[in-house]
Amino acid sequence: MKSAILEAAEDLxxxxxxxxxxxxxxxxxxxxxxxxLYNYFADRDALIAALFExxxxxxxxxxxxxxxxGEGLAFEARVRAFVREVFAAFEAHRKFIKVAIETEHHRLTxxxxxxxxxxxxxxLVKIGAKEGIVAAERSELxxxxxxxxxxxxxxxxxxxxxxxxDAEADGLVSLLLDGARA
Amino acid sequence: MKSAILEAAEDLxxxxxxxxxxxxxxxxxxxxxxxxLYNYFADRDALIAALFExxxxxxxxxxxxxxxxGEGLAFEARVRAFVREVFAAFEAHRKFIKVAIETEHHRLTxxxxxxxxxxxxxxLVKIGAKEGIVAAERSELxxxxxxxxxxxxxxxxxxxxxxxxDAEADGLVSLLLDGARA
Amino acid sequence: MKSAILEAAEDLxxxxxxxxxxxxxxxxxxxxxxxxLYNYFADRDALIAALFExxxxxxxxxxxxxxxxGEGLAFEARVRAFVREVFAAFEAHRKFIKVAIETEHHRLTxxxxxxxxxxxxxxLVKIGAKEGIVAAERSELxxxxxxxxxxxxxxxxxxxxxxxxDAEADGLVSLLLDGARA
Amino acid sequence: MKSAILEAAEDLxxxxxxxxxxxxxxxxxxxxxxxxLYNYFADRDALIAALFExxxxxxxxxxxxxxxxGEGLAFEARVRAFVREVFAAFEAHRKFIKVAIETEHHRLTxxxxxxxxxxxxxxLVKIGAKEGIVAAERSELxxxxxxxxxxxxxxxxxxxxxxxxDAEADGLVSLLLDGARA
DNA sequence: TATGAATGAGTTTTCATTCAT
DNA sequence: AATGAATGAAAACTCATTCAT
Numbered sequence: 221m222k223s224a225i226l227e228a229a230e231d232l233x234x235x236x237x238x239x240x241x242x243x244x245x246x247x248x249x250x251x252x253x254x255x256x257l258y259n260y261f262a263d264r265d266a267l268i269a270a271l272f273e274x275x276x277x278x279x280x281x282x283x284x285x286x287x288x289x290g291e292g293l294a295f296e297a298r299v300r301a302f303v304r305e306v307f308a309a310f311e312a313h314r315k316f317i318k319v320a321i322e323t324e325h326h327r328l329t330x331x332x333x334x335x336x337x338x339x340x341x342x343x344l345v346k347i348g349a350k351e352g353i354v355a356a357e358r359s360e361l362x363x364x365x366x367x368x369x370x371x372x373x374x375x376x377x378x379x380x381x382x383x384x385x386d387a388e389a390d391g392l393v394s395l396l397l398d399g400a401r402a
Numbered sequence: 403m404k405s406a407i408l409e410a411a412e413d414l415x416x417x418x419x420x421x422x423x424x425x426x427x428x429x430x431x432x433x434x435x436x437x438x439l440y441n442y443f444a445d446r447d448a449l450i451a452a453l454f455e456x457x458x459x460x461x462x463x464x465x466x467x468x469x470x471x472g473e474g475l476a477f478e479a480r481v482r483a484f485v486r487e488v489f490a491a492f493e494a495h496r497k498f499i500k501v502a503i504e505t506e507h508h509r510l511t512x513x514x515x516x517x518x519x520x521x522x523x524x525x526l527v528k529i530g531a532k533e534g535i536v537a538a539e540r541s542e543l544x545x546x547x548x549x550x551x552x553x554x555x556x557x558x559x560x561x562x563x564x565x566x567x568d569a570e571a572d573g574l575v576s577l578l579l580d581g582a583r584a
Numbered sequence: 585m586k587s588a589i590l591e592a593a594e595d596l597x598x599x600x601x602x603x604x605x606x607x608x609x610x611x612x613x614x615x616x617x618x619x620x621l622y623n624y625f626a627d628r629d630a631l632i633a634a635l636f637e638x639x640x641x642x643x644x645x646x647x648x649x650x651x652x653x654g655e656g657l658a659f660e661a662r663v664r665a666f667v668r669e670v671f672a673a674f675e676a677h678r679k680f681i682k683v684a685i686e687t688e689h690h691r692l693t694x695x696x697x698x699x700x701x702x703x704x705x706x707x708l709v710k711i712g713a714k715e716g717i718v719a720a721e722r723s724e725l726x727x728x729x730x731x732x733x734x735x736x737x738x739x740x741x742x743x744x745x746x747x748x749x750d751a752e753a754d755g756l757v758s759l760l761l762d763g764a765r766a
Numbered sequence: 767m768k769s770a771i772l773e774a775a776e777d778l779x780x781x782x783x784x785x786x787x788x789x790x791x792x793x794x795x796x797x798x799x800x801x802x803l804y805n806y807f808a809d810r811d812a813l814i815a816a817l818f819e820x821x822x823x824x825x826x827x828x829x830x831x832x833x834x835x836g837e838g839l840a841f842e843a844r845v846r847a848f849v850r851e852v853f854a855a856f857e858a859h860r861k862f863i864k865v866a867i868e869t870e871h872h873r874l875t876x877x878x879x880x881x882x883x884x885x886x887x888x889x890l891v892k893i894g895a896k897e898g899i900v901a902a903e904r905s906e907l908x909x910x911x912x913x914x915x916x917x918x919x920x921x922x923x924x925x926x927x928x929x930x931x932d933a934e935a936d937g938l939v940s941l942l943l944d945g946a947r948a
Numbered sequence: 949t950a951t952g953a954a955t956g957a958g959t960t961t962t963c964a965t966t967c968a969t
Numbered sequence: 970a971a972t973g974a975a976t977g978a979a980a981a982c983t984c985a986t987t988c989a990t
Contacts, residue, residue: 221970237509239421242963253972255967264964325504327419348582355584361573362582364558365551372550373543391543399581400530400544402537403953424980435955437984446981585974601873603785606959617976619963628960686871691783712946719948725937726946728922729915736914737907755907763945764894764908766901788984799951801988810985 222260225250226271234315238268238323265328272332275316279333282309283340295353296397302344303370303389306337310374311384318378321371338367366396404442407432408453416497420450420505447510454514457498461515464491465522477535478579484526485552485571488519492556493566500560503553520549548578586624589614590635598679602632602687629692636696639680643697646673647704659717660761666708667734667753670701674738675748682742685735702731730760768806771796772817780861784814784869811874818878821862825879828855829886841899842943848890849916849935852883856920857930864924867917884913912942 228250232241243264247254261267286305290298310317317333324334345363348354354362373392377384410432414423425446429436443449468487472480492499499515506516527545530536536544555574559566592614596605607628611618625631650669654662674681681697688698709727712718718726737756741748774796778787789810793800807813832851836844856863863879870880891909894900900908919938923930 237507240509243965244963247973254965255973256971258965259970322507325419327422352584354582358573358577358582361555361577364554365547365574365577368550368552368554369547370550371554372546376546391540392547395540395543395547395581396577397581397583399577399579400536400540401579402534425982426980436982437956438954440982440984441953601871604873607961608959618960619977620975622961622963623974689783689868691786716948718946722937722941722946725919725941728918729911729938729941732914732916732918733911734914736910736917740910755904756911759904759907759911759942759945761945761947763941763943764900764904765943766898789986790984793952800986801951801953802949804986805949 221252221256222270223274225252225257225260225267226274229267229271230315230319233268233271233319233323238326238328243267268328272320272329275313275320276332276336279309279313280336282306283336287340287344295348295351296393299344299348299397300390300393302340303393304386306370307374307384307386307389314378317374321375334371337370338363341367341370362396369396403434403438404452405456407434407439407442407449408456411449411453412497412501415450415453415501415505420508420510425449450510454502454511457495457502458514458518461491461495462518464488465515465518469522469526477530477533478575481526481530481579482572482575485575486568488552489556489566489568489571496560499556503557516553519552520545523549523552544578551578585616585620586634587638589616589621589624589631590638593631593635594679594683597632597635597683597687602690602692607631632692636684636693639677639684640696640700643673643677644700646670647697647700651704651708659712659715660757663708663712663761664754664757667757668750670734671738671748671750671753678742681738685739698735701734702727705731705734726760733760767798767802768816769820771798771803771806771813772820775813775817776861776865779814779817779865779869784872784874789813814874818866818875821859821866822878822882825855825859826882828852829882833886833890841894841897842939845890845894845943846936846939849939850932852916853920853930853932853935860924863920867921880917883916884909887913887916908942915942 225246229241229246231249232245243254243257246267247257257267261270283306286302286309289305290301293301320329320333323329324332342363345354345359345366348362349356349359369392373388374384376382377388407428411423411428414427414431425436425439428449429439439449443452465488468484468491471487472483475483502511502515505511506514524545527536527541527548530544531538531541551574555570556566558564559570589610593605593610595613596609607618607621610631611621621631625634647670650666650673653669654665657665684693684697687693688696706727709718709723709730712726713720713723733756737752738748740746741752771792775787775792777795778791789800789803792813793803803813807816829852832848832855835851836847839847866875866879869875870878888909891900891905891912894908895902895905915938919934920930922928923934
């Protein structure tokens, strides 16, 4: 029930944005009465927060796992493994990822998947810097650029109904580590 | 008067988001009565649209100029010049740029500065591909990544009250063309 | 509840006209909150339309019945029966009849009781023409005049709190069929 | 100037009703600024009232004249002359007559042409009664019916862009005095 | 006198939240 | 727990009226 409600909310937010998902519509789509929403969530904000936290609870472990996935490998291979894992995780939650990226700057969605992605990438880049693979003075920039590039790529692919596969992941990693020159 | 209203709207949207700027507050901050807003804009949507179009009218020529800024130069220098120009333009409109990037996916803000940036970068990357500097098979990815990285960097700097200067621009270009390796 | 709201609207419109019945007053008189109105009607226009349609649904069958009331009788007797029935029906809905006649030409009230009356009278007059009782070349005029005269008489009686009884009906029919000469 | 404003108001009211004629539109159509309206009329109500009074000032004398038009003639001829005169007067002010009849029951238009018509007809009918032509017990009814029938006929003809000529007038008089029988 | 931008009270409309069943 | 009608505060919108120029 709770998750049926959250899925209904997710659908509507994905389609119409955060302010295009009134409780009446969420309830209708979830097949329950409005009043029922209040048996599961204190208020609208809490419902939205719960949606983001539910997905976060699923995605954060996978992001964490993605960091450790390539442990022992050379840095490039490790980053490649990381991005492949991230893409796989996002692929499994396309609708929410769209929502998470699009509403990233909204008051109601602080500290959610977008932030988790950022901090995970930070962590990974620091490893590269410590290993001397990534130029120290470029590491902050790399982290920011990688996060931005990844989100842009993901959103693009989701919006055009294209897959997020390993080739896509490898391409992004090559670009960021070796540049775009021919 | 019209622009005082739009600036008030910009301030409020920058502070509280698109749905955190009721007409009563906009009017108050602009120092006019609510009714006055309707002397200048058909309705709330039109006011918001006008804000984005006003800034767009200022920024688009600068983005276009940024593309031609480095004409004749080698591609890397040209991209460098482009990003420096873009940063200079964004620096002059920090508040709006924050708003434009944060609300990029909102129903009320289609075809605005964020799109102009994307298409401008597209154009530039195509030149690099034609010149053989950018690997053809990487050009789409480069355009997406560059747009995403640039927006992420800009937003980060604006949010932390840091400048968007030439050094920042050069760093981003190096990263994208040559990669992050030490 | 729905009909309490419509009755409140009817009262206010009868007293102050269509534009003298704001939703706040309708709600107050109906003993509900303003928001409640929107649980029953899409918007103000829909509420007004519903009022006219509700009464129409009641009155139209009675007008139809009035046409058949005198079937088999000689034409004059038939018309007499018709007008008596109409008066009885109107008598039972004085307040609405007042509203319906007074707002007959308003944008929000097309195709309502006033039109039904007109078309019903048309039908009846055609019967009289076919039977040769009414001069063919006078039938259109008779229909128009009868409708106008009937509405004027009804409105007059309602406004002066006078009854609409059989004598009144018979008087009108005599006048229209035989003229006013002594 | 004043009459240009009143004509603009008349046009708009004829087209959209009393509540479909905001001052801004009236001013625009009259080719003046809103503020100017207040140099000629105390407020909106006064403007509307002035429109009705201006026309009334023109029409009332013609209605009065219509009563005396047939003095000396036999009653039927006199009524015929009266209705012909009325039709001629109304024909010359079709737009206003439409407005006057349609808004007859509005708060802002008491004691105007519609009432003048009624009282004029009353007067005429009384003459017929005194002369013994109209049955005394039918005179009130005749007056009401004649007024209603006349207004209905006029409105019908104006709405369908048909003329109000002498034949039309004669037809109405015959109907009311002699009835519709073949 | 003419102008038309500015005003703000009045009205409509939305929607999260409550609560009796 | 589930329901959904009722609520009313907040927001959008309209328009007669004012007033500085």
